[in-house]
Amino acid sequence: MIVYGSSMSPFVRKVLVFAAEKNLAIDLKTLGLQADDPEFREASPFGLMPGFRDGDFTISDSSAIVAYLDAIQPEPALIPAAPRSRARAIWWDEIADTVFTTCMRKMFFNRVVSPIFLKREGNLAEADHAETHELPPLIDFLEARIPDSGFLVDDRLTLADIAMAQPFVNFGHVGAPIDADKHPKVAAYIAAMHARPSIAPWIALERAALEKRGGITK
Template sequence: MILYGSSISPFVRKVLAFAAEKGIALDNQRVGIADPNPDFRAASPFGKMPALADGDYQLSDSSAIIHYLEAKHPAPALIPADPELRGKTIWFEEFADTILFACGARIFFNRVVAPRFLGRPGDEAVALAAERDELPPILDYLEAVAPSGDGYLVGDALTLADIAVASPFANLAHMGLGADSERHPKTRAYVERILARPSFAPLIAGEAAMLEKIPT
């Protein structure tokens, strides 16, 4: 199976980590947004990452890809069968993909993507407003629900919820941002533990090395 996209995207990183936790081998072919690569565009008609090609089967959108992988490779289960646990898992993925990502994207785009990848200044006022006004309430919510010790967001094992919520924090970490150890100690410890897993750590290290080579 081929996964198109760069893991600097939280959505691509989420799929790669999900697949790694399930032991699914993906050939990650790095492409950018709206890349003209014809195979990528065939799998993603609107040029958005990630996109999947499994033989003749093509699919885009991280959530769609993850549900496809879960159905095709059900063990180990990362989306619970129990209705209540499944509902919570899908909620956390939606929270991560919309609320958390939207905030982080306003910061990351204007401080990293625009100046480093697009060669133009970002809007620091937009980034600052997101960091100052949007991020703290999100972290406050996570602090209220984050597990203590070695726990997980849903049930007693790793699920898609943990993978989805942790992934955007890697982008924040690339900018020196994230949960504060005094105000959000549970969130900080939880996120660091999930991102240290073998499914995430090599991806994040590779991203950091790549960003170091690109002038600010």
């Protein structure tokens, strides 16, 4: 199986982590934004990463891909079967991919993607505004909802946690650490998720790649 894209994308990383947690072997074919690689384009007609291939089957969109992975390898089940738990896990996945990632994108795109990869100045005012005004209420929202078990749904690892951990990798990359005094639950939750063997190596690789390119602009 092949995933097309860059692990710096929270959507691509979500798929890589989900596959690792299911012990599925998956290769990453590293590509930049809107790559014109024909195999990638076959999998992702709109050019959005991740694209995915399993033999003659291709699909895109991280949520569709993880649904496929969960179906072909049922154990461990990372998308719960019970109706309410299933709905809740998919809700968290959606919140991570939309609300949190929209805020993250303003910071990551302007401080990293634009200056480092596209070689043009990012809109640092937009990034600062997102960090100062949009991020705090999101972290408050999460702080109020993390169960004592440290997992968002059913007191065990599910898609909800895998998805929610991803924008926080990018928040970390752009120098927006979580204040553990103000948000102790989020700090502990994200630290535990980011320490998992399925995620930690990607974070280390990405940090090293960013350092090599001179670090972020803030």
